[in-house]
Amino acid sequence: MRLTDKQSLWAIVTAALAVSCNLPATGSPSGSDGPSASQGLVVDGDCIRAAGESFDVVSWTPDGLHVVLGSTRRSDGLTVVRTAEPSGRTLFEYSDPSIPGGPPATVTAGPETSAFWLQSRDQPEVWRSKGGGPQELFAELETPRVSYFSWGNNALLALETVADADGQETDRIISIQEGRKSSDVVREFGPNTVAESLATSPDGALVAVAVSHGPGTPVLFQVSGAEEWMVRPPGTLVGEPSPLPDGSGLVYENHDAGSVDMITRDGIRSELVHTDASWARVSSRWVLAYATLEPAAENRVCFASLKRS
Numbered sequence: 001m002r003l004t005d006k007q008s009l010w011a012i013v014t015a016a017l018a019v020s021c022n023l024p025a026t027g028s029p030s031g032s033d034g035p036s037a038s039q040g041l042v043v044d045g046d047c048i049r050a051a052g053e054s055f056d057v058v059s060w061t062p063d064g065l066h067v068v069l070g071s072t073r074r075s076d077g078l079t080v081v082r083t084a085e086p087s088g089r090t091l092f093e094y095s096d097p098s099i100p101g102g103p104p105a106t107v108t109a110g111p112e113t114s115a116f117w118l119q120s121r122d123q124p125e126v127w128r129s130k131g132g133g134p135q136e137l138f139a140e141l142e143t144p145r146v147s148y149f150s151w152g153n154n155a156l157l158a159l160e161t162v163a164d165a166d167g168q169e170t171d172r173i174i175s176i177q178e179g180r181k182s183s184d185v186v187r188e189f190g191p192n193t194v195a196e197s198l199a200t201s202p203d204g205a206l207v208a209v210a211v212s213h214g215p216g217t218p219v220l221f222q223v224s225g226a227e228e229w230m231v232r233p234p235g236t237l238v239g240e241p242s243p244l245p246d247g248s249g250l251v252y253e254n255h256d257a258g259s260v261d262m263i264t265r266d267g268i269r270s271e272l273v274h275t276d277a278s279w280a281r282v283s284s285r286w287v288l289a290y291a292t293l294e295p296a297a298e299n300r301v302c303f304a305s306l307k308r309s
Contacts, residue, residue, distance in 0.1 A: 041088040047292075047300035048088045053080060055291040057279055058301050059109040062151070062202055064283035066091065068115040069301060070107030081107055083115045083132055086287070086303050091132035106158070108149035116149050116156055126156070126176060139176050141183065148240075152200035152207055157186065159198040159209070171195035173207065187224070197240035201225075202284035206243040208250060221250055221263070231267050242281050251288065253277045260290050273304055282306060 041048045049055075050071060057070035061083075069082045073095070083092040092115060107117040115129045116138060124141040126149075138156070148159040155175040160183075163169045168191055174183040189195050189211065196210045196219070206225040212218065221241040222230050231250070233241075239253025241263075249264040251272065258276040263269045272288060278299070280290040286306045292299045 040093075041082070041084055041090055043088045044300055045302075046304065047302035048084070048086070049298050049300040050080075051298060054299050055279070055301050057107040058281055058289045058291050059107065059150075060202060060281050060283040060287075060289060061109040061113055062111050062204065062284060064202060064285035064287065066109070066113050067289055067301065068107060068109035070117065079107075079117075079119070081115055081117045081129075083109075083113055083129060086289075092129045094127075094129065094135055106146055106149045108151060108156075110151040110156065114151075116151070118146065118149075138178055140181050141176070142181050148198035150198050150200040150207070152204035154204065157198060157200065157207065158183075159195055173198060173209070199240055199242040199281070201243035201247060202245045202282070206247055208241045208243050210238070210241055210252075221252070223247075223250070229265050231263055231265060233261075233263055234269055239277070240279070244282055245284050245286060251280050251282055253280055253290075260288070272306070273302075275302070 041050055052075055053071040053073050055069055055071045059068045066083055066085055069084060071080045073080060078095055080093065080095045082090055084090045091113060107115065110116055113131050117127055119125060119127065124143065126138045126141060127135045128138040129135050143160065143162065145161045146158045150157050158174050158176055159171060160174050161169055161171050170188060170191055171194060172188040173186040175186050176183050192213055194212050194214060196212065199208050200206060206223055208221060208223045210219050211222055218232060219238050220230055220232050223243060233252060235254060235256035237255035239255065241250040241252045243250055249262050251260060251262050254261040255276060259271045260273040260275065260277050260280045261269055261271050273290065276293045277290040278293050280288065282288050288304045288306055289301060291301050
């Protein structure tokens with residue numbers, strides 16, 4: 001697999017956007033008491049950025065036409081959630097000044113150009129914007145200890161940490177149903193296993209997690225679906241695995257090498273982009289989106305078309 005050239009990338013993105021649904025063109029914020037402090041998205045080569053913001057999360061909608069972005073405003077630490085096209089056109093934007101600063105909210109994309117998010121990891125409400133429309137309450141969790149969202153198997157999946165009466169913590173994957181406080185447990189990990197991420201393939205059929213047995217122990221990528229497989233990435237500082245559209249491998253952030261890499265089921269690693277990134281996802285149309293790590297300035301979300309060899 002290799003990257004195509006810049007001209008091919010934008011030809012693919014432009015063609016994909018030409019067949020997108022009729023969605024509202026407004027980028028105005030909703031759900032806040034006053035105007036948003038955001039200045040909107042700016043195109044920067046093959047990337048998009050927002051002044052005064054650092055992107056923490058990037059996720060593709062299942063059709064591969066739009067990205068859902070979670071960023072942090074450096075001025076006040078608040079999270080901004082957007083649904084946008086790679087061209088920078090914003091369909092939906094949300095930020096709420098009444099929510100105190102803290103860790104970035106958990107954000108992911110869903111069908112029909114949906115965005116799902118937690119306003120704060122200390123609050124249990126799950127919100128949704130559907131089709132670029134205003135935010136609405138999707139569900140209220142019994143526990144707010146959720147660290148990742150991802151749409152899969154026609155449901156909103158989440159990685160949750162629960163503790164028993166003795167304080168023993170267990171990580172598990174849950175399925176969140178609209179309008180319900182209770183959730184269904186999809187998979188529970190052992191008491192000595194730490195699940196560090198959750199991502200699904202573009203069609204939602206595969207679920208990938210990074211697991212370890214605690215700080216300093218090797219990280220394994222586990223993939224479940226019609227069949228299960230596991231692979232160990234080289235190095236010690238690795239990010240979240242995300243399945244490729246055909247299930248042949250995973251993309252992930254390799255912080256040891258400062259790159260976004262792909263690894264096959266057989267453990268063969270190849271570099272896709274020589275840039276250290278905080279988040280990387282491949283769309284159903286084989287376009288890679290990744291959030292760069294650029295502490296000296298606003299980081300960017302960049303796009304690169306992948307060509308299967």
